Amino acid sequence: MQRPVTDRPGLQKHGLVDALVPTVTRKNVSNKNHQDSMEIVHKTAFPPYSITLKNSQHNEQRTDRKLVEHLILEWKNKNGFELDITGRFGHEKRILIFANNETTFEELFDQHKPSWNINEVQDELKITYPPLIKLTIMHSFINKPLNLVRADFCSLEQVKKLMDTGRISIGHMKNTLKQYHPPAKISKCMKCFSHHHNTKECSSQVQLCVRCGLNHPFNNNCQNEIKCVNCSQDHYVGHLACPEVRQIGQNQKIKRTHLLINQEQDQHLCYVFNKQTFPPFPSSPIQQQNHEDF
Structure with missing residues (x-):
């Protein structure tokens, strides 16, 4: 049996054993290491957040544990959420914050403030x-x-290549992409609520109710x-779940797709000069005389 950790020379002498490591046997050490390894794997399941500290003497004197405790307290006071995080110092006055669960990771991830500058990414792309x-x-x-x-290109050929690969490279990362379809703008008549003409073109003599579709005195009750x-x-009327609205939206997508195909064909269209197809204009008497002189 392995000796207890407290029997190792040099630790008891300085009085650090009770503060650092408990007295455990080999069996306990094995179980403890297994639990620690599982905990580490769990804690590193999400990428860390990097926080750059200000150059102040107060921050330099604080340990990473104290900084994490301060962050947890401040976050709870301001946002009403207690973070479950682990932190340690990284490179150049940075502290790495590891979320221990998915809820904390999503809480730290602020979608209103993207972690990248769109202008920098645009210049790089x-x-x-x-x-x-x-x-x-x-x-x-x-x-x-x-x-x-959304990425707008001036070349349909470039768009086709990207759609064939299904990925777009940004630095060392490859991001998934898909074809963008603008929201369908489906108009309706505000008198009979038909989607096939506007209000000025409506021939109906009655005003229908937007709620029940019946003809009754207009009121909001x-x-x-x-x-x-x-x-x-x-x-x-006009709800996205309406079969007629969905059919009109689908027809608009098909029309846009055909338009893109036609534009792509026009870009690759090569005109071959043919005298039979493009006969010359009749020459004037002066032009004929000049031609005979030559």
């Missing part, structure tokens, strides 16, 4: 992909930044069941 025009961060309907970026006038389902 223009070197690799010269046809790139610009990058645009996408936003939701409530103007919240999404984890999506209609208590009838919600019913779409176009598909008779239980949703308001």
Whole structure:
């Protein structure tokens, strides 16, 4: 049996044993190492966050444990969430923060403040992909930044190559991409709520209710069941779940796809001069005389 850790020479002499390591046997050491290894694997399941410390004497005197404790306390006071993190000093006055679970990792990840500068990425991508025009961060309907970026190119051939690979390289990282379809703009008549003409072109003599689709005195207190006038389902007119709205949106996507195909064909179209196809203009008498002189 292996000697207890406390029997190792040099530790008891300085009085560090009780503060550093407990007295354990070989069996306990094996179990402890297994638990520690599992804990380390768990703690490193997420990439660390790097925090650059200000050059102050107060920060230099504090240990990484104290800084982590201060971060946990400040975060809880300001955001009402207690972080489960582990931290240690890194390179050049940086402290690495490791999230111990997925909830903490997502809490630290602020989607409203991207960790990269879109202008810097755009300049870098223009070197690799010269046809790139610009990058645009996408936003939701409530103007919240999404984890999506739209890339506009001036070359359909470049877009086709990227779509075939399904990846775009940004530095040493390869990001997944997919074709962008702008939201379908489906108009409707505000009188009969048809999607096939506008209000000025409507020939209906009555104003239908947007809630129930019936003809009754207009007011905002209609208590009838919600019913779409176009598909008779239980949703308001123009809802994205409406089969007619979805069909119109699908038709618009097909038209845009055909338009892109035609534009790509026009870019590669080569004109061959043919005298039969493009006959010369009839010459004037003066031009004929000059031609005979030569």
